[in-house]
Structures are given as structure tokens and as C-alpha cells.
Amino acid sequence: MGSPLTGYHNAPIELLRIETNLFDLYIKGKPFHPTVETLQLHRQEGGVWSDAHFHVEAPFSKLEIQSIQVFSHQTSGLQAWKPGDPAGPLFFETQPYELVVEKESELPIVFFHENAHLRQAIKALGKKGRILSGVLNFGNDVGLSELEFRLHGEVIFRLQLEVFPSKMDYKRDYEVILREVNDQIYNLSFDFLRKTFHLTGLRETRHQSLTEFFTILQQAFGQLTQGIDRIKNAPHYKMRRESHLVEASRAKRVGKENIAFLRKRPELFAQGQQLPTHVLEAKRYMDFDTAENRFVRWALVRISSKLNELRKYVVKKKNPDPLLLKKIDLMNTQLQRLLKQDFLDVGDMKRVSLTLVLQMAPGYREVYRIYLLLMKGLSIQGDLFRLSMKDMAQLYEYWCFLKIHELLQRKYELISQDFIKLNRNGLFVTLNQSKKAKIVYRNPRNGEIFTLYYNSLPTGDGDSTLKQRPDNVLALKKNDAAIEYKYVFDAKYRLNPAYEGTPYGKKYNQPGPEEDDINTMHRYRDAIVYKDRRNGEYERSMFGAYVLFPYSDEEKFKEHPLYKSIQLVNIGAIPFLPNATNLMAQILDEMIQDSPEKAYERSTRPRGTKEYYFNKFVGKNVLVGSLREPAQLNLALTHRFYHMPLKNIADHKLLTQIEYIAMCQSRKKFKGQGNTGIEWYGRVLDWKVVRRSEITERPARPGTEEELYVKFAIECWEQRDKPIALGGQGIYTCLYTSKYMFDRASEIAELKLENEEDLRLWREARRVGKVKVQLDHEHVDLAESVLGIEVED
Numbered sequence: 001m002g003s004p005l006t007g008y009h010n011a012p013i014e015l016l017r018i019e020t021n022l023f024d025l026y027i028k029g030k031p032f033h034p035t036v037e038t039l040q041l042h043r044q045e046g047g048v049w050s051d052a053h054f055h056v057e058a059p060f061s062k063l064e065i066q067s068i069q070v071f072s073h074q075t076s077g078l079q080a081w082k083p084g085d086p087a088g089p090l091f092f093e094t095q096p097y098e099l100v101v102e103k104e105s106e107l108p109i110v111f112f113h114e115n116a117h118l119r120q121a122i123k124a125l126g127k128k129g130r131i132l133s134g135v136l137n138f139g140n141d142v143g144l145s146e147l148e149f150r151l152h153g154e155v156i157f158r159l160q161l162e163v164f165p166s167k168m169d170y171k172r173d174y175e176v177i178l179r180e181v182n183d184q185i186y187n188l189s190f191d192f193l194r195k196t197f198h199l200t201g202l203r204e205t206r207h208q209s210l211t212e213f214f215t216i217l218q219q220a221f222g223q224l225t226q227g228i229d230r231i232k233n234a235p236h237y238k239m240r241r242e243s244h245l246v247e248a249s250r251a252k253r254v255g256k257e258n259i260a261f262l263r264k265r266p267e268l269f270a271q272g273q274q275l276p277t278h279v280l281e282a283k284r285y286m287d288f289d290t291a292e293n294r295f296v297r298w299a300l301v302r303i304s305s306k307l308n309e310l311r312k313y314v315v316k317k318k319n320p321d322p323l324l325l326k327k328i329d330l331m332n333t334q335l336q337r338l339l340k341q342d343f344l345d346v347g348d349m350k351r352v353s354l355t356l357v358l359q360m361a362p363g364y365r366e367v368y369r370i371y372l373l374l375m376k377g378l379s380i381q382g383d384l385f386r387l388s389m390k391d392m393a394q395l396y397e398y399w400c401f402l403k404i405h406e407l408l409q410r411k412y413e414l415i416s417q418d419f420i421k422l423n424r425n426g427l428f429v430t431l432n433q434s435k436k437a438k439i440v441y442r443n444p445r446n447g448e449i450f451t452l453y454y455n456s457l458p459t460g461d462g463d464s465t466l467k468q469r470p471d472n473v474l475a476l477k478k479n480d481a482a483i484e485y486k487y488v489f490d491a492k493y494r495l496n497p498a499y500e501g502t503p504y505g506k507k508y509n510q511p512g513p514e515e516d517d518i519n520t521m522h523r524y525r526d527a528i529v530y531k532d533r534r535n536g537e538y539e540r541s542m543f544g545a546y547v548l549f550p551y552s553d554e555e556k557f558k559e560h561p562l563y564k565s566i567q568l569v570n571i572g573a574i575p576f577l578p579n580a581t582n583l584m585a586q587i588l589d590e591m592i593q594d595s596p597e598k599a600y601e602r603s604t605r606p607r608g609t610k611e612y613y614f615n616k617f618v619g620k621n622v623l624v625g626s627l628r629e630p631a632q633l634n635l636a637l638t639h640r641f642y643h644m645p646l647k648n649i650a651d652h653k654l655l656t657q658i659e660y661i662a663m664c665q666s667r668k669k670f671k672g673q674g675n676t677g678i679e680w681y682g683r684v685l686d687w688k689v690v691r692r693s694e695i696t697e698r699p700a701r702p703g704t705e706e707e708l709y710v711k712f713a714i715e716c717w718e719q720r721d722k723p724i725a726l727g728g729q730g731i732y733t734c735l736y737t738s739k740y741m742f743d744r745a746s747e748i749a750e751l752k753l754e755n756e757e758d759l760r761l762w763r764e765a766r767r768v769g770k771v772k773v774q775l776d777h778e779h780v781d782l783a784e785s786v787l788g789i790e791v792e793d
Helices: 036-039 116-121 170-184 212-235 259-265 291-316 321-337 356-360 365-374 392-411 501-508 515-527 561-569 581-592 594-603 610-619 630-639 652-656 741-746 748-752 756-768
Strands: 015-020 023-029 052-059 065-072 079-080 098-101 111-112 123-125 132-137 143-151 154-163 198-203 238-247 278-286 375-378 383-387 413-416 439-440 449-454 461-463 472-475 484-491 526-532 537-539 542-549 570-576 622-626 640-644 660-665 677-691 710-724 735-736 773-776 786-791
Touching: 023 154, 098 111, 111 132, 111 392, 116 132, 116 321, 123 278, 143 212, 154 413, 170 392, 212 291, 212 321, 212 365, 259 278, 291 321, 291 356, 291 365, 321 526, 375 413, 392 439, 392 449, 392 472, 392 581, 472 581, 484 515, 484 594, 515 526, 515 570, 561 570, 570 581, 594 756, 622 741, 630 640, 630 677, 630 710, 652 660, 660 741, 710 748, 735 748, 741 748, 756 773, 756 786
Parallel strands: 484 542, 542 570, 622 660
Antiparallel strands: 015 023, 015 065, 023 098, 052 154, 065 079, 098 132, 111 143, 123 132, 143 154, 198 375, 198 383, 238 278, 413 439, 439 449, 449 472, 461 526, 472 484, 526 537, 622 735, 640 710, 660 677, 677 710, 773 786
16 A cells, blocks of 8 residues: 655645746645555556646736746755646645745735635735735645736736646546536536636537636627727618608709609699609618627627626625626626617617628627627637536536446436436536436346436435435336335545554555445435335335445455445445446446345345244245136135145144145146136135035035045135246145245246245346246156256247
């Protein structure tokens, strides 16, 4: 097992030193994360550290960068750095870093970050405020982060660094999780103005979130306003003509249209004169009410509307960022100024017409291009825009659910996938947890239905004390079982690296889940119960509960006690990452292929359960008797009784435990007379030993009147949905079996299975296909042993 480097637990050291003519910047912290060292994360082949993004920029002309020194893993100290040089990972999630800026003068230089929590963490110190200091902690945010310093509102210095995950590898795990989540549900991984961001590109989408819209708008807003200003200098217009009736003496320009006009109006001519008193005078003017200007106005109104919607959600947040609100208000103010331009005093746009003016005219083409950008979504593959992703804990929870779905979908038939219930009403997309999110599958081999639930419990399940809400629940409905077998899979972005000398390391000697999370699984299994509506009794409904945690060494974890505990008590942990899904897939397949009996046996039962149910499930309480002819069956059904010679019952004590009678219809005697096999059975109300002559429902054969018979009174005959087939065998006199086997048997030979080993083999074989039990005699009741259990096909 790996261990942190020597000196890790000492005081923080300098990771970065940048000296300029206006200020000196220092970042102190621990250059190694103990979990990263233990798991050997973020390494290339040969154990070499992966490269980390590191960029320094000084857009202010009066600021000169004099030196940059970055901590080197090779030398374990500061080393001169220049653009283009490699830099290893220095910043990790959930680890604090102290930032100190010492200004050369009393210039009002301030620290800025898009995330309000990081921005507020850096404060000015001293009487003259010449020192800026504070602690940066990126929490569970992973990716790029940009630190800015501003003077009088102008950016004078910009530092970009990269924050690495501490429990999974950046390239092998995190980027794959990000991509897989986004591939299954587009923009589910996006978040809004967190502590880190990722570079993104454009893509087509019909479901753009406000986060994507604002990210694109920030980048393009300056070009938008410049485009409108260019249009203002030379707006598109149409020349229109209007004709007015004026006195002929005042008309300045008279067109040919007066000929037709005056010909139809002779009243405009005075009597005796050839000149009209009034004529039409045409005037031309510029009209800005064009399709292009209507489009520009419509686009600005729509952008303003989305900004107002964005502001509404920001205000609802706890402690809204005042700088963000100021930025939104400033954008909206500029949009309202632009909308007041004279050339935008036009009517409503009824449809978008793609004209040459929109495509080519100065200003118009810029507005149209930006409008198209704003209607697009963002893809995590690209480097055009900066967009925040959800924190690792939330992202890992989403990925676990979607990956379980993917593993199941590979082998089993998908019936419905109404789990995509997304909440698109906020700043970014989330899975809707207010409704039941579930996916339903079918096993093509046996037709069994099972369901995967996300952040909700199956119908009927709940709690009798405190509310429980596990991440994922798998509910299996198995054939020949009246109940569902349910299992909890709870995603926990937590890992104990088992440092040397710690209690966890001494106990387990390898990384694994936190013990608190295992205790939570015990709580889920015991606290989630089902209430029987018939009698109001509560029963535990979860048969197992498992922690899904980020760890990649599956082979090593097989030896962990908290993995072996799954076989012992059906509670434990499963490592789950993009490159570690084999154990999870194996456990899912075992659960789905388990027989109902094996699924029940996997769960931990109260002490004494085996003895309590021994007589109920193992005792032979069903007597299967033969029939002489179809007439005997009809009389038995009509009069609700069954009779047989007492001598056929070798041990008369068995009469006291018989609860059911079943009748076997042989192929020879019932050929052409209906079904063969065991079709009818009934519960015994009473029984008594009588002479054959006393059974008046069916006359006795001559010579048998004095023989002793057992007459069973039946409460009600019931018909099986599917008769127990003979399978080439039969019953000579009578056969004893348990109600448990009688309800589950498909062929008569299976009723002979008695010992636990044969029963277990038979149950598992039935999950694979049709089973044939081989006996050492053609009559089941005369057979002494089971020769074999075969699976057909």
C-alpha cells in the first residue's frame, strides 16, 4: 500500500510565487494529496505525473511580470517557469490553499473570481490594505479555475490553474464520467458559476439551459452591441410612396397616376374649366418597418426576456451574488437602450425570413450570427466557451445511476424508460427527484420483470420512523414468487485510503468505503419496510444494501472484508468507476439469475427463522393419490371427497400432518378424457377410517366391502393454472410431498426431491432452462434415489 510522501503533514509550503512591478503573489499549500499518493492517481506510464494546465496573463500594459516560480515534484521545491513549460498537479479538491498578495504601493488592486464564495474569501489586510490574503478551497469542484486581479474595474492580471480530483484519476475516470453523463442526458453535467469551469464547444440542441445561454451571451454580448451600433449608422429601409389630395395650385409634383384618378372623378373639375381644382400629390419617404429590423427587435426582446428569467432564479438563491446581479442588470440596461433606437420602432415579427440583408449587411450579419449562437447548446468537447460542471459528489451519483442502467440494458430488454424526468426550469438541468424515476426491464430468458428506481422507493415501501431515500433501488419480480426482491445501491463519493498507522489501515490494510457508509446500508435495510394492507403488519422489504464508491482496483478489493460481507450478510461495498465495472455487473447478473429461494437465503434472517419455518416448508403435508378412471374424478369433484385403501398408507402417523389432497390422472386411464398429470387439489377438512361399503358416493367392487379405507373430506377443489406433467412417469399408489414443492413443480418427478442439496441444484437449474429429474423407477412413489438433474437445451 502506498503512503504519503515524507513531510506531507508538515506546514504548507510555497506552491507558486509570481513577482511583478505592482505586486507579488504567493500561494501556499500542500503539494501532495495523501489519497492521491496512496492510490497513485494522475500518473502517466512509468509513474510520471500528468501535465496540469497553468497559464499566466497580464493584459495591463503597465504591469510587468518579472519572475514566475512553480513547485516541482521532481526537485520538491520552487523552480523557474515560463509559458510552455510543463507543470504537474498542485491543486486538489477539498484541500485548502493560502493566497497572499503583497502590493508594492497603495493601489486599489482587488481580487476577483466568478464564484462569490472564493471572491469573498480574499480580503485586504493592514491599515493601508497593501496585503490581500485568504484561503481558497475548491470543495468538490474539479477543472480549471481563473483568479483575476483588477484595478479600477480593469483586469490587470489573470492566473488560470487546474484543480484535480482526489479520489479518481482525472483522465481515466473523471473525464469519462463527464462524457458518459452528457452522452446519456445532454447538459445534465452542467452547473452555474461554480469554483471551476471546463472549456466547451457548440452543439445543436432543442433543450438549452439558462446556464448555456448565459455562458454564450457573456462571450458574445460585446459583439452584439457593436453590431446594433453599426446598424444605427446605416439601417436597412424601404422607400414608400404615399399620395395625398391637395389643391392643384399647391401641388409640387404631379404624377401620371392623376390621369386615371381624375377620369373617375369629374366633380373635381370646375364648370367650364379644363383644369382640376384638386390633384394627387405623391411623396416618398424612408420606412424602417422591414423584416430585417423586426428580426433585430425580436432577438433583443427575447434575449432581455431570458436575462429577466435568469435574474429571477439568481435572486431566489440563498445569498445571491451581487456582482452577478449587477452584470445581468447592466446587460439588460444596454438592451433597453438599444431597443429605443428609431429604426427599431417597428411592428411584431410574424416569421423569420432569411434575407441577403441578414446574411451580408454590416451589423445585421453580426446580430444574426449571435442569435444562432445563442440558440445552440454547449458540448464538453471544445475550447470556445467556459462552463461550470456539477460538483463531483453530485456527478458521481448521476453517473452511478446511468451506468447501472447501461449495464442492465446490455443484457436485458428495456420496456420503459420514464426515468428521464428532468427539471429544466432552473438555471441548469437536474434529474427530477420529486417524481418516481424508474426504468423497467424484462429478462428475455424467463420473462421476469425488474425495475430500477432513482432517488425514490417502490410503491408500498416506506418507513415507520424517519424518512429514507437511497440513491438507487433494484426491485426484482421473480416467477413463482409473490413478493419483489429489492436491493439498495447507494452512491457515495467517499473513500478511506487506509493510511498507515490509522485504525482503518490497521483493520483492513487497503483502501475501501467509509465505515459510516456501511452503517447507513444497515439502516436502509432495517428502516425501509412494507406495510401489509391486509393485517397492518410491517415487514422489511430490502434484501441487501451496497455502497458504490470510487475505487479502481477490483481484484484487490475482493479480499476486503467489506466486500466479503456481501456473501455473508448481503451488505457491503462495490468499487465502481468507468474502468471498474466488472464486480458490479457480476453482482447484478447474480441477483437477476437467483431463484426466489436463493434470493431469500442471501438475506439475513432473525435467529430461529430456520426452526420456525421447518415444518411449514419441509414437512410433507400433501398426499398425491392415483385415480382408477375418469368417473372417480367426476364423483370426487362433485361430492368433494377422496378415498383410498388404508393399507396404501404405510405409516398411519402421516395422516395427522396431511393438509392437502391432490389427484393424479394417468396417461393410460385418462387418454382422450381431458388433461393428464396433477390438475386438481384441495384442502382437507376432515378424514376418517371407514369400511369400503360405507363410502356410498361410489359403489364398492365385489369383495372389497369390508376393507378399511380412508375417506378425506375436501373443503374445495382447486385447479392448478398449469397441471404438473407426468413426464413419462406415474404414481403406483400414493406420493407424499410438501406444499412448497407442490406449488413449484412442473413435472411429477420433481416431487421426489427431498434433500437440501438436490433442492438447491434443482432451483438453480430452473433459472437456466427447462429441468428434467431422472429417478431410478418409473413410478415416482417407488423410486429410492435421484439419478440426476438435467437442463434441457
